[in-house]
Amino acid sequence: MAPVCIKSVLISESVDPRCRTILEENGIHVTEKQNMRKDELIAEIKNYDGLVVRSATKVTADVIDAATNLKIIGRAGTGVDNVDVDAATQKGIIVMNTPSGNTISAAELTCALIMNLSRQVPQAAMSMKAGNWDRKKFMGAELYGKVLGIVGLGRIGKEVASRMQSFGMKTIGYDPITPKEISASWGVEQMTLEQLWPQCDYITVHTPLMPSTVGLLNDETFAKCKRGVKVVNCARGGIIDEAALFRAVESGQCGGAGLDVFVEEPPKERTLVDHPNVISCPHLGASTKEAQARCGQDIALQIVDMVNGKNLVGASSTSYMPSAVLVGLLGNGSNSINLINVLNFAKESGIQV
Ligand SMILES: NC(=O)C1=CN([C@@H]2O[C@H](COP(=O)(O)OP(=O)(O)OC[C@H]3O[C@@H](n4cnc5c(N)ncnc54)[C@H](O)[C@@H]3O)[C@@H](O)[C@H]2O)C=CC1
Numbered sequence: 001m002a003p004v005c006i007k008s009v010l011i012s013e014s015v016d017p018r019c020r021t022i023l024e025e026n027g028i029h030v031t032e033k034q035n036m037r038k039d040e041l042i043a044e045i046k047n048y049d050g051l052v053v054r055s056a057t058k059v060t061a062d063v064i065d066a067a068t069n070l071k072i073i074g075r076a077g078t079g080v081d082n083v084d085v086d087a088a089t090q091k092g093i094i095v096m097n098t099p100s101g102n103t104i105s106a107a108e109l110t111c112a113l114i115m116n117l118s119r120q121v122p123q124a125a126m127s128m129k130a131g132n133w134d135r136k137k138f139m140g141a142e143l144y145g146k147v148l149g150i151v152g153l154g155r156i157g158k159e160v161a162s163r164m165q166s167f168g169m170k171t172i173g174y175d176p177i178t179p180k181e182i183s184a185s186w187g188v189e190q191m192t193l194e195q196l197w198p199q200c201d202y203i204t205v206h207t208p209l210m211p212s213t214v215g216l217l218n219d220e221t222f223a224k225c226k227r228g229v230k231v232v233n234c235a236r237g238g239i240i241d242e243a244a245l246f247r248a249v250e251s252g253q254c255g256g257a258g259l260d261v262f263v264e265e266p267p268k269e270r271t272l273v274d275h276p277n278v279i280s281c282p283h284l285g286a287s288t289k290e291a292q293a294r295c296g297q298d299i300a301l302q303i304v305d306m307v308n309g310k311n312l313v314g315a316s317s318t319s320y321m322p323s324a325v326l327v328g329l330l331g332n333g334s335n336s337i338n339l340i341n342v343l344n345f346a347k348e349s350g351i352q353v
C-alpha cells in the first residue's frame with residue numbers, strides 16, 4: 001500500500017484524547033471542533049487531509065464534494081451510515097472504522113435494556129422519586145426460560161447472546177451471512193425470520209442500517225409476533241419502524257421497547273420516548289470510557305498506518321478491521337456493509353483476504 005500523505009486532521013466530535021495524542025506524536029496537526037453546523041463543515045473541510053467523526057457528523061455528498069484535500073474519513077466507532085461511502089469512494093477518499101472497539105459496551109447496554117424491560121426499573125425508580133410506593137404496578141416477569149430473538153448475529157449480537165444465556169434465556173436468531181454452525185457454537189439456533197417472529201418473548205436487532213434492514217420490524221412483522229413481545233433497538237433508528245412500534249405499544253401487541261437510537265437524533269417526535277412502556281437512552285451504546293479509549297486509539301493508529309503505508313490486513317492494533325478501506329478501494333458502495341462482514345468473517349476465520 002502506498003503511503004498516504006496526511007498532515008492535518010479535523011476531529012469533529014468528542015473523541016478520546018488518545019486519538020489526538022497519537023496523531024500529534026506522528027507529526028499530524030490536529031484541530032478539534034465540535035457541534036459544527038453543516039455550512040461550517042463545508043466551509044472548513046478543504047483545509048484538512050483527514051476527518052475523524054463519531055455518529056453525529058453527517059458526512060454527506062455535499063461535504064465530500066467540498067473536501068478538496070480529504071484523503072481519509074475515520075469513524076471512531078462501528079456504523080458508517082452517517083458517511084456517504086459511495087461519494088467518498090468516487091472521490092478516492094478512504095473510509096475506515098473501528099468495528100470491535102465498542103462491541104462489549106453496546107452489548108452490555110442492550111442487556112441492560114432487556115433487564116429493565118423485564119422489571120420496569122426506570123419506571124419504578126421514577127415512581128419512587130415522585131414519592132410513591134407502588135408494588136403492584138411494577139409486577140415483572142423473569143427472563144429465565146424466555147426466548148430472545150437476535151436479528152443480526154455479528155459482533156454485538158454474539159455478545160448479547162452469551163450474556164443473556166447466563167440469565168437462562170433461550171437464544172434464537174437470524175443472519176444472512178453468519179453460518180448456522182458458527183452461531184450454533186455460541187448457543188444460538190438460527191432460523192428464518194418467519195419462524196423467529198412468533199417464538200420470541202424479546203427481540204433485539206443488531207444489524208447495520210441499510211436499505212434491506214430499514215423497517216425490519218414493521219406493522220406486518222409485529223402482527224406475526226407473540227402478543228406482548230418486548231423489543232430492543234441498540235443498533236440504528238429505523239430498523240424498527242418507529243410509527244409501527246408506536247402503534248404496537250399502544251395496542252399492547254408490543255409489551256415494551258428499549259431504544260438507544262432514533263431515526264432523528266435527538267428525536268423531535270417525542271411520542272415513543274414519552275410512552276410509559278418505552279425506556280430510552282440518548283444513543284449511549286458506545287459511551288463508556290473503555291469503548292471510547294479503544295475507538296479513539298484505534299482510529300488514530302489506523303490513520304498512522306496509512307501514512308506509513310503499512311499493509312492494511314493484519315496490522316497491529318487490536319480491533320484493526322480495515323474492511324471499509326478495502327470497500328472503498330473496491331468501490332463497493334452501498335453494499336459495503338455486507339462486504340465488510342464477509343471480509344471480517346473471513347479474517348476472523350483465519351482466511352487470508
Ligand atoms: N448504539 C450504539 O451506540 C452502537 C450501535 N452500533 C450499531 O450496531 C450495528 C451492529 O454492530 P456489529 O455487531 O459490530 O456489526 P457486525 O457487522 O459485526 O454485525 C452485523 C450483522 O448483521 C447482519 N445482517 C446484515 N443484514 C441483515 C439482515 N437483513 N438481517 C439480519 N442480519 C443482518 C450481518 O450479516 C452481520 O452479521 C452497527 O452497524 C451499528 O449501527 C454499534 C456500536 C454501538
Ligand SMILES: O=C(O)C(=O)COP(=O)(O)O
Binds near residue numbers: 055284285286287
Ligand atoms: O459505533 C457506532 O456505530 C455507534 O453507534 C456509536 O456511536 P457514537 O460513536 O457513540 O456516536
